[in-house]
Amino acid sequence: MPVPWLSIIDTLIGITDIAVRRRPPAREPEQELRLDDRASGPLGGLEARLAGVVVAALKEAFDRDTRRLELERAELEAERERAERALRLELRRQAGDREIGRLRLLAGIAVSSWIGTLFFSARLIGGGTAPRVALGAAWLLILLAFAAACIGQSHVAESLAQSDTRDPGSGVAGMLAVWLIVAGLGVIGVAVLVA
Numbered sequence: 001m002p003v004p005w006l007s008i009i010d011t012l013i014g015i016t017d018i019a020v021r022r023r024p025p026a027r028e029p030e031q032e033l034r035l036d037d038r039a040s041g042p043l044g045g046l047e048a049r050l051a052g053v054v055v056a057a058l059k060e061a062f063d064r065d066t067r068r069l070e071l072e073r074a075e076l077e078a079e080r081e082r083a084e085r086a087l088r089l090e091l092r093r094q095a096g097d098r099e100i101g102r103l104r105l106l107a108g109i110a111v112s113s114w115i116g117t118l119f120f121s122a123r124l125i126g127g128g129t130a131p132r133v134a135l136g137a138a139w140l141l142i143l144l145a146f147a148a149a150c151i152g153q154s155h156v157a158e159s160l161a162q163s164d165t166r167d168p169g170s171g172v173a174g175m176l177a178v179w180l181i182v183a184g185l186g187v188i189g190v191a192v193l194v195a
Contacts, residue, residue, distance in 0.1 A: 092160070092167070092168060093160065095167060095168055096156050096157075096159070096160040096168035099152075099156045099168060099169065099170055099174070100153055100156050100157070102170075102174075103149045103150075103152045103153045103156070103170055103174055103177065104149070104153065106145065106149040106174075106177045106178060106181065107146050107149035107150060107153075107177075109181055110142050110143070110145040110146035110149060110177070110180075110181050110184075111146060113142050113181060113184065113185055114139060114142045114143065114146070117135070117138060117139065117142070117188050120135075120188065120191075120192055121135060123192075123195055124191055124192070124195050126195075127194070127195035128194075128195070130191075130194055131191045131192075131194050131195035134187050134188070134190055134191030134194065135188065135191050137187050138184045138185070138187040138188040138191060139184070140184075141180050141181075141183050141184030141187060142180070142181060142184035142185075144176075144180050144184075145176075145177045145178075145180035145181040145184060146177075148173040148174070148176045148177040148180060149173070149174070149177040151173040152170030152171065152173040152174035152177060153170070155169070155170050155171045155173065155174070156168045156169070156170050156174075
């Protein structure tokens, strides 16, 4: 017995026609998007209120995120400023350490120069008055250089103890120490030549 394909297809087409006729007509797209009470039916007011709540929640979340980002930026800026200040203080401390080291070296040179002049002192004291005066003047200059180096160290230590931003320099005393050593050794050289 052959299968009646044409009658089966005709029946399926008839059923789909009935289903299409029973479906309500489709609304226009702009009517679906409206949240008005009259266009949405009995639940339109609820949908409008829910949409308002969702929009308010989104706005609050965005505001909270904005405040959080601003707070993070402020924290990063404060952290950067703290790091820069710590770097400045460390550089200042290192400069102070270098200056103190230089002044200690000058004080050591002054003391060793004074001790070194003791080798020539017997020869100079046995000479005339001019070599003795020159030796006394040289010892005075070398001792003044030692004192200036010590004063310069105290200036550097005081400037490091204070929290100001000026460089921890030794001032005039640190500069004088070098020249006083040079002058003292020069006077000793002249005294040795005269004697």
